Amino acid sequence: MVARTMDELVSLCKRRGFIYQSNDIYGGIKGLYDYGPMGVELKNNLKQSWWKSMIYERDDIEGLDASILTAPDVLKHSGHEDTFTDPLVDCKSCKSRWRADQLENKSCPSCKSNDLTESRPFNLMFKTAIGPVDDGSSFAYLRPETAQQIFTNFKNILTSTNKTIPFGIAQIGKSFRNEITPRNFIFRVREFEQMELEFFVEPGEDATWHKYWIDSRYNWWINQGIDKKNLEFLDVEKSELPHYSKATIDIIYTFPHGKEELEGIANRTDFDLGSHTKNQEEFDIKAKVMKNDKSTTKLAVHNLENNTWTIPFVIEPSAGVDRGFLAILNEAYKEEKIDDKNSRILLALKPHLSPIKAAVIPLKKNNEELVNHAKTIKSNLQLLGMGRVMFENSGNIGKNYRRHDEIGTPLCITVDFETLEDQTVTVRDRDTMKQQRLGPEALIKYYQKYFE
Ligand code: GAP
Numbered sequence: 001m002v003a004r005t006m007d008e009l010v011s012l013c014k015r016r017g018f019i020y021q022s023n024d025i026y027g028g029i030k031g032l033y034d035y036g037p038m039g040v041e042l043k044n045n046l047k048q049s050w051w052k053s054m055i056y057e058r059d060d061i062e063g064l065d066a067s068i069l070t071a072p073d074v075l076k077h078s079g080h081e082d083t084f085t086d087p088l089v090d091c092k093s094c095k096s097r098w099r100a101d102q103l104e105n106k107s108c109p110s111c112k113s114n115d116l117t118e119s120r121p122f123n124l125m126f127k128t129a130i131g132p133v134d135d136g137s138s139f140a141y142l143r144p145e146t147a148q149q150i151f152t153n154f155k156n157i158l159t160s161t162n163k164t165i166p167f168g169i170a171q172i173g174k175s176f177r178n179e180i181t182p183r184n185f186i187f188r189v190r191e192f193e194q195m196e197l198e199f200f201v202e203p204g205e206d207a208t209w210h211k212y213w214i215d216s217r218y219n220w221w222i223n224q225g226i227d228k229k230n231l232e233f234l235d236v237e238k239s240e241l242p243h244y245s246k247a248t249i250d251i252i253y254t255f256p257h258g259k260e261e262l263e264g265i266a267n268r269t270d271f272d273l274g275s276h277t278k279n280q281e282e283f284d285i286k287a288k289v290m291k292n293d294k295s296t297t298k299l300a301v302h303n304l305e306n307n308t309w310t311i312p313f314v315i316e317p318s319a320g321v322d323r324g325f326l327a328i329l330n331e332a333y334k335e336e337k338i339d340d341k342n343s344r345i346l347l348a349l350k351p352h353l354s355p356i357k358a359a360v361i362p363l364k365k366n367n368e369e370l371v372n373h374a375k376t377i378k379s380n381l382q383l384l385g386m387g388r389v390m391f392e393n394s395g396n397i398g399k400n401y402r403r404h405d406e407i408g409t410p411l412c413i414t415v416d417f418e419t420l421e422d423q424t425v426t427v428r429d430r431d432t433m434k435q436q437r438l439g440p441e442a443l444i445k446y447y448q449k450y451f452e
Helices: 006-015 036-057 072-077 147-152 154-161 204-225 271-276 319-331 368-382 397-407 416-420 438-449
Strands: 019-021 032-033 061-064 085-090 097-099 120-122 126-128 139-142 167-176 191-201 231-235 249-254 258-269 302-303 308-310 313-320 333-337 345-346 359-364 390-393 412-415 424-429 435-438
Touching: 006 019, 006 319, 006 333, 006 397, 032 204, 036 061, 036 167, 036 191, 036 204, 036 319, 061 154, 072 139, 072 147, 072 271, 147 154, 147 167, 147 191, 147 271, 147 313, 191 204, 191 319, 191 397, 204 231, 204 249, 204 258, 204 313, 231 271, 249 319, 258 271, 258 319, 271 313, 313 319, 319 333, 359 397, 368 390, 368 412, 368 416, 368 438, 397 412, 412 438, 424 438, 435 438
Parallel strands: 061 167, 359 390, 359 412
Antiparallel strands: 019 032, 085 097, 085 120, 126 139, 167 191, 191 313, 231 249, 249 258, 258 313, 302 308, 333 345, 412 424, 424 435
């Protein structure tokens, strides 16, 4: 398989309605993208697949959908106010700004000048005013990770669900970072989505659970259609670890622009619950935490056997939805020769991720009988609840096949004049391009089996 270029993916995304530059008609804003009709389906399917694997297929993880606006106290005690920074330099010649650690030869990428300021820390969090008076006295942050509200809800979830450790809390949602140099399409953006699990374990059992989640997350990505040969692990060096982590393993993917992080799996120790708990002095907190005299809640679990309170350790698999989307698109994109003259582009997505599960196409555009029959088949398949089924009334079968190959629709179902006589339809398979004729019952069975 030839490696895809980012330009090919960007072009397909725009052409077929997956992703557009955000605020485009006013010139766009760097680092922001909008997911179009096909993009939102694929993204939802990816998130749903993660949610199913975390919540529905097991019984030790609960879900959460917390607010994005976050109180400054939360992000003070999490360490983000002090340490969530990137090193910033200004070019004195052309006045552009850059991340110091991403400069080649310490020169300005724009004008090549070496006349740069000393690097200084730049906090990546966005702030916004809360309430009607914008005088700086009352503000909130847009969360830079979904994790923190999981920790602040720890006690709520523990008491309302009767969970005991080990157990986890999972959340999918938007995060915001004022990246100095957003780049590589949706790889590094300022507004993105994360799928994060905080899994609370007995101190001492953390290393075993860390290993468990590294394996589990690696296998999940493979089940989404990522080839093993494009994945590797990076054991993050001690000097590079984030302030909360004792050990982090990154899952690295070979993106079109190079090898970079797709997901990080961190052992966050008791740093987070220890930072946000009240009465810190009552506990033997292992991590180095800031004194907290604002929290109103004890974030610990009660061991009834010996009547002691423990702050659990946390293992955190944290994946980027947008990076996952990019990786999956990159894996699925194929260009194939059909014969000596013709080739096609197709997205060989796993069926559960395909934006459209089946397209139902009447052979002739405005033929009432064909159209009505196709609409009935669409409704019947839609009712099976496997995802979006599309009625296509544009007439040109060849063009429809090409379009649906490019958006990754596994099945195209054509309703023709034979259908009106014997109820059979033609079912075309995206990957093999093979066609077969199926009657109504066989079609339903085939469709169900395909997506189960
Ligand atoms: N709670 C831990 C945490 O947020 P992180 O390594 O900073 O850790 C986790 O982020 C994941 O979020 C990354 O592996 C990546 O997939 C995604 N991510 C982080 N920053 C991003 C950005 N600017 N644009 C797109 N995705 C990003």
